[in-house]
Amino acid sequence: MKHTLIHLNTSPYSSLACKEGLDLALVLATFEQPVDLCLSGAALALLTDDQQPTVEHGKNLHKLLAGLEFYDIENVFIEANSGLDNTKTWQGVQPLNQAEWQAMFSHYQQVFRF
Amino acid sequence: MQYTLLITGSPYQTKACHSALRFIKAALLEYPNSIKGVFFYEDAVLIGNQIAQPPRDEINITQAWQDIAQQHNIPLYLCIAAAVRRGIINDTESRRYELEQHTLAEGFQLEGLGTFVDLMNTTNKVIQFR
Numbered sequence: 421m422k423h424t425l426i427h428l429n430t431s432p433y434s435s436l437a438c439k440e441g442l443d444l445a446l447v448l449a450t451f452e453q454p455v456d457l458c459l460s461g462a463a464l465a466l467l468t469d470d471q472q473p474t475v476e477h478g479k480n481l482h483k484l485l486a487g488l489e490f491y492d493i494e495n496v497f498i499e500a501n502s503g504l505d506n507t508k509t510w511q512g513v514q515p516l517n518q519a520e521w522q523a524m525f526s527h528y529q530q531v532f533r534f
Numbered sequence: 535m536q537y538t539l540l541i542t543g544s545p546y547q548t549k550a551c552h553s554a555l556r557f558i559k560a561a562l563l564e565y566p567n568s569i570k571g572v573f574f575y576e577d578a579v580l581i582g583n584q585i586a587q588p589p590r591d592e593i594n595i596t597q598a599w600q601d602i603a604q605q606h607n608i609p610l611y612l613c614i615a616a617a618v619r620r621g622i623i624n625d626t627e628s629r630r631y632e633l634e635q636h637t638l639a640e641g642f643q644l645e646g647l648g649t650f651v652d653l654m655n656t657t658n659k660v661i662q663f664r
Contacts, residue, residue, distance in 0.1 A: 447647040
């Protein structure tokens with residue numbers, strides 16, 4: 421079975437990419453495919469607590485994060501020095517140092533970017 | 535070695551569909567059975583719009599995909615959720631939504647992401663074009 425990494429790098433509010441990347445992760449997990457997530461760049465906005473998007477902004481994707489464990493998606497990686505205020509963000513992430521972050525991409529049979 | 539292609543880039547905003555077409559042509563030239571299937575996701579599903587009319591002096595990228603798929607018997611799948619929300623509708627979906635028309639180009643089929651998972655598990659490698 422292939423181990424997949426879904427790399428989210430776009431803002432949850434600038435396009436559907438983040439949502440459709442998460443959708444793919446959830447479907448993979450539903451089909452019992454091992455899948456991890458990593459976030460960088462504008463996609464880090466997904467982690468900020470207390471988001472109140474309007475219908476024009478789109479779905480509140482932040483709310484999905486709490487449910488990931490029910491899909492057995494247990495690893496959500498970010499780079500440690502990504503400038504997030506970790507008192508106001510979702511606590512389920514695993515910060516990696518730069519070397520770990522770079523090595524991470526080689527741990528998977530496939531990486532899909534959104 | 536068999537490949538599945540995952541294409542996610544819009545045919546208008548990116549060259550994902552064009553680059554993938556070049557890849558597939560090169561692969562098939564050397565290894566005629568090397569492509570198991572092509573799965574279009576995100577804005578790439580717009581490739582399956584049968585009523586788009588590209589200018590006559592430009593490539594008709596939808597037709598180009600239809601031609602290569604037919605010649606080599608390669609299935610072209612569009613993610614059904616991504617396609618329907620973007621107005622790429624087949625006959626069945628058209629009836630489901632009580633519409634008067636359908637817009638899916640010939641040679642493409644609407645499938646769930648489960649089909650992609652199946653392709654993923656039955657080919658050696660998935661290559662994403664975005």
